[in-house]
Amino acid sequence: xxxxxxxxxxxxxxxxxxxxxxxxxxxxxxxxxxxxxxxxxxxxxxxxxxxxxxxxxxxxxxxxxxxxxxxxxxxxxxxxxxxxxxxxxxxxxxxxxxxxxxxxxxxxxxxxxxx
Amino acid sequence: xxxxxxxxxxxxxxxxxxxxxxxxxxxxxxxxxxxxxxxxxxxxxxxxxxxxxxxxxxxxxxxxxxxxxxxxxxxxxxxxxxxxxxxxxxxxxxxxxxxxxxxxxxxxxx
Numbered sequence: 001x002x003x004x005x006x007x008x009x010x011x012x013x014x015x016x017x018x019x020x021x022x023x024x025x026x027x028x029x030x031x032x033x034x035x036x037x038x039x040x041x042x043x044x045x046x047x048x049x050x051x052x053x054x055x056x057x058x059x060x061x062x063x064x065x066x067x068x069x070x071x072x073x074x075x076x077x078x079x080x081x082x083x084x085x086x087x088x089x090x091x092x093x094x095x096x097x098x099x100x101x102x103x104x105x106x107x108x109x110x111x112x113x114x115x
Numbered sequence: 116x117x118x119x120x121x122x123x124x125x126x127x128x129x130x131x132x133x134x135x136x137x138x139x140x141x142x143x144x145x146x147x148x149x150x151x152x153x154x155x156x157x158x159x160x161x162x163x164x165x166x167x168x169x170x171x172x173x174x175x176x177x178x179x180x181x182x183x184x185x186x187x188x189x190x191x192x193x194x195x196x197x198x199x200x201x202x203x204x205x206x207x208x209x210x211x212x213x214x215x216x217x218x219x220x221x222x223x224x225x
Contacts, residue, residue, distance in 0.1 A: 004158075033213060042204060042217040043159070050211050058212060090158050094213070102147045102208055106158030 002026050006091050006107035013081040013114045021076040021110050023091030031094040032074040033058075033104065034066065036087040043090065049074055050096075081114045088112070127222045134192040136219045138205035141186060145207035150179060150190045153202045153218070162190070162203075197223050 007022045025032065030051045035043040045058030049068040063085060065077040074093075078085060088111050092104040128134045140148065146167050151159035165172045165179045165188075172179050178191040188205050202218045 043215040045212055045214055048212050102149045102164040103161040109158055
């Protein structure tokens, strides 16, 4: 299994440009998350999803949009890139089931620079 | 708003010593607390979790303690090794979301 795959790994955007960060998981997990991590800081929750067709805002959703049309994919959209969105973005997934499971599996991250 | 936080940003220990990483939380509605390890250039990796109705949980070389009276969480690493050098995050799960604290950088000196 590939686990959680994020693309691209690196990207430089100009102010005002838009892009979609891709995230795919092959573990049939219901829960998926997007976090951003600024240098030397912790992870801030942007959006999350508990299943296909359902998304919810996290701590820092402004400037981002998400969709969850399938269980496998959870893309993150930046419509008008701003320098404040320069960060490393991590996608994660977590299984659900009869027994509570808190282990989230993370992708390798997308390093985004907005200039 | 309520958040997860950490007492110390950095911790340096001698190889072979025990390490203790602390975390304060304020959301009493969280049902699980989790510790993650992040090595340079990688995504966080799950270490251990503890349910909110427990006080202690042990894993391989790690122990997590939960003190609900003072809303404090700690991760103890026994016989710290160079491979333990990383940033450690505590996280809390309340309902469906999972939120992280700022992290502590652990450096192991040979």
